[in-house]
Structure formats: structure tokens, C-alpha cells
Amino acid sequence: MDKRYEDLVPEIEELLNRYRAKWQLNSIAWLDYDDVSQIIRTHIYKKWHLWDQKRAFKPWASMLISNQIKNLIRNHYGNFAKPCLRCSFYLGGDECGFTKSREQDEECEDFAKWKNKKQNAFNLKMPVSLDSLISVKDRINEDELDYDKKVGKIHDLVMDQLNEKHKEIYKLLFIDYEDEVKVAKKFGFKRDTSKRKTPRYKQINNLKKKFYNIAIKVIKEEDL
Numbered sequence: 001m002d003k004r005y006e007d008l009v010p011e012i013e014e015l016l017n018r019y020r021a022k023w024q025l026n027s028i029a030w031l032d033y034d035d036v037s038q039i040i041r042t043h044i045y046k047k048w049h050l051w052d053q054k055r056a057f058k059p060w061a062s063m064l065i066s067n068q069i070k071n072l073i074r075n076h077y078g079n080f081a082k083p084c085l086r087c088s089f090y091l092g093g094d095e096c097g098f099t100k101s102r103e104q105d106e107e108c109e110d111f112a113k114w115k116n117k118k119q120n121a122f123n124l125k126m127p128v129s130l131d132s133l134i135s136v137k138d139r140i141n142e143d144e145l146d147y148d149k150k151v152g153k154i155h156d157l158v159m160d161q162l163n164e165k166h167k168e169i170y171k172l173l174f175i176d177y178e179d180e181v182k183v184a185k186k187f188g189f190k191r192d193t194s195k196r197k198t199p200r201y202k203q204i205n206n207l208k209k210k211f212y213n214i215a216i217k218v219i220k221e222e223d224l
Contacts, residue, residue, distance in 0.1 A: 005045050012061060015058065015062055016040065019065055020037075036072060039068065043068055044061060044065075082111070083113075084096065084111060089108075096108065155170075155175060157222065158218060169183060169207055172186075180201065180208075187203075
């Protein structure tokens with residue numbers, strides 16, 4: 001008898017948790033991984049008929065999850081990337097064949113517009129290069145070894161800069177993968193007054209932004 005989506009929900013959730021750190025530390029900061037996970041769950045459900053049930057489920061589902069994360073990264077990256085990447089004067093890196101300084105600067109109108117309107121968003125949403133993000137292999141067993149060491153180091157470096165309370169919150173959110181609503185309630189944070197179906201907590205969101213910014217800083221400083 002063929003298996004239904006509902007039959008393999010635990011396996012799907014396990015895979016989504018494996019990919020959680022890849023999104024939160026290496027990708028755009030303002031889109032919660034819970035939202036990303038829901039997008040992926042819907043995608044897997046819609047593609048269910050394409051799974052050959054004579055083959056193992058996890059490799060197939062891992063491929064879908066990895067591809068969806070790559071697609072989301074590409075979509076957001078394209079919205080904020082420098083115009084220089086598509087310019088005929090682009091010489092690689094920060095070099096430019098158009099400006100007098102030979103570097104990308106406001107002498108170019110397109111660059112000036114990007115710097116004024118999109119640079120801050122780009123720096124926040126894409127803290128590491130696109131190449132490093134989309135090179136993640138689809139096969140989990142091959143990419144976990146070095147990756148896990150780097151993630152562990154990033155966790156340690158981030159927590160070194162936090163007080164004891166924030167360390168505990170960081171650990172619950174990003175290492176233990178606790179639901180942020182449960183974390184907010186544990187620490188007595190007040191819920192936003194908006195009428196959203198999913199409750200939001202301003203204090204949690206502010207702390208997450210703080211954690212992301214620290215992570216971005218240590219990733220750059222340590223060249224991780």
C-alpha cells in the first residue's frame with residue numbers, strides 16, 4: 001500500500017530540523033525558518049505523486065528541501081544584489097571599469113541608487129556570499145561533517161557575546177530548535193496585540209535580530 005504524506009510527517013520534520021541551521025545562520029534574517037518550513041511542507045505535499053515509492057524517501061525529500069532553500073535564497077538575493085554583477089564594466093570583486101577610482105562607487109548612478117536604497121537590506125539579508133550558500137550538497141551524510149563543526153563554532157562565538165539570559169534563549173531557539181512561542185512564554189514576554197493567527201513576540205524578534213547581527217559579524221571576522 002502506498003504511503004501518504006501524513007504517514008511520513010515525522011521523517012519530514014526530522015529533515016526540516018536538519019536544514020534549520022543552514023537557513024538561520026547563512027541566509028536572509030527577516031524570513032523565519034518556520035515560514036520557510038511551511039513553504040517546503042506544501043511543496044513536498046504537491047510533489048508527493050512524483051516520489052517513486054520503490055525508492056527511499058529521505059534522499060528524495062532531502063533533494064526537494066535543499067532545492068527549495070536554494071530557490072528562496074536566489075529569489076531574495078536577486079532582489080537586493082548589486083547592479084554591478086550585470087554590468088559590462090564589472091571587473092570582478094569590487095573593481096569597476098567605469099569609475100575613475102576603478103572601484104564600485106557613487107560615480108555610477110546605478111550603484112549610487114543601490115547603495116542608497118538596497119545596501120542595508122542586502123547586508124542584513126545576505127551575510128555570506130551566494131556561492132557559499134548554493135554549493136551545499138543534496139546528500140546530507142556528505143555535507144554534515146565540516147558543516148557541523150563550523151556551525152558549532154559559530155554558536156560558541158555568538159554565545160560568548162551574550163549575557164546568561166540571552167545565552168539560554170539563543171540555545172533554546174537555535175540549538176535545541178524550541179518553538180519561539182514556547183520560549184517567549186517561558187521568559188514571560190508579552191505577545192503583540194495584532195490579530196495574527198500565529199502569535200508574534202516583539203522581544204523575541206528583537207533578540208533574533210541581535211543574534212543574527214552578531215552571527216554575521218563573527219562569520220565575517222572568522223571567515224567561516
